[in-house]
Amino acid sequence: MVTAEVDGKEHKESYEKLIFATGSTPIIPPIKGVEIVPGNREFKATLENLQFVKLYQNAEEVIEKLKDNSKHLNRIAVVGGGYIGVELAEAFERLGKDVVLVDIVDTVLNGYYDKDFTDIMAKNLEDHNIRLALGQTVQAVEGDGKVERLVTDKETFDVDMVILAVGFRPNTALADGKIELFRNGAFLVDKKQETSLPGVYAVGDCATIFDNARNEMSYIALASNAVRSGIVGAYNATGHELEGIGVQGSNGISIYGLHMVSTGLTLEKAKAAGFNATETGFNDLQKPEFIKHDNYEVGIKIVYDKDTRQILGAQMVSRDSAISMAIHMFSLAIQEHVTIDKLALTDLFFLPHFNKPYNYITMAALTAE
CATH class of the missing domain: 3.30.390.30 (FAD/NAD-linked reductase, C-terminal dimerisation domain)
Structure with a gap:
């Protein structure tokens, strides 16, 4: 039985097969000044112009704010040097903004490439006037009602907007501890995308996937993997047996x-x-x-x-x-x-x-x- 809130009322629904496709949620780092408005499900921060970029609505809000010249959002700090952070830094610089990219590690795209390759991308960013503040730990986002400063363990940056792109974690709270989890909190599934509960499947960013390079179950959150795991899960949930062949995390x-x-x-x-x-x-x-x-x-x-x-x-x-x-x-x-x-x-x-x-x-x- 699944219990949901529909139009403000409790609704119960029985099922024969169940698929979790609950995705992931942004990591909210333990940084002074970083808080989510209580009860808000769209990751809206209490400090104006402190932005998460998980949902379409989040991106839309950033775009609309940047279009409004009266807001004077000219200096932007992006926290997180992964794919999303790097792509956002480029986008903001192309809009004529002063951009600083901050990450706790000493390189960008860490984990996707070895350092000799990430150094090439870092130089590419610097050649296009993006300031890199690598190897710095963010300690606080400060401002009187809206973003004014980003404070790290080494520097303080006067900024008008802070984008937090420090990663995501699997969204598995709905299972309420009834399903076996992977070490990072994702639903642990087999090659049919079935969880530890028979007839219950999980696909996409909320679930593990078989990693052919490691030859074991792993967690690789990519849209391409979500599509493939969705196909496998749907086939099996509808009675058509199909095993996934694993992925390599191509990106x-x-x-x-x-x-x-x-x-x-x-x-x-x-x-x-x-x-x-x-x-x-x-x-x-x-x-x-x-x-x-x-x-x-x-x-x-x-x-x-x-x-x-x-x-x-x-x-x-x-x-x-x-x-x-x-x-x-x-x-x-x-x-x-x-x-x-x-x-x-x-x-x-x-x-x-x-x-x-x-x-x-x-x-x-x-x-x-």
């Missing part, structure tokens, strides 16, 4: 024309997961040198296990968006446990309009130890 970002894509584990994550991991890499032009136009440099890193030789992850960076297609191949390679040695001999087509006969993928694999 990408494009900031000021710099494209970065990754899949699987970074070298740092692979080592932390217990793999005897190492890396191989290569930098080259996308096309032969005689192609003088629209021919950009590409950097690639492939992470693999020294013992099994299996590919665990890949990262790519370029101003050529065509690299996004190559990451699909690496995603499949991880899923199918392809070795770095087999990749070196994989049949990759060649045409000078597209690539080189000895391209960066082949060369990175051939030079692996």
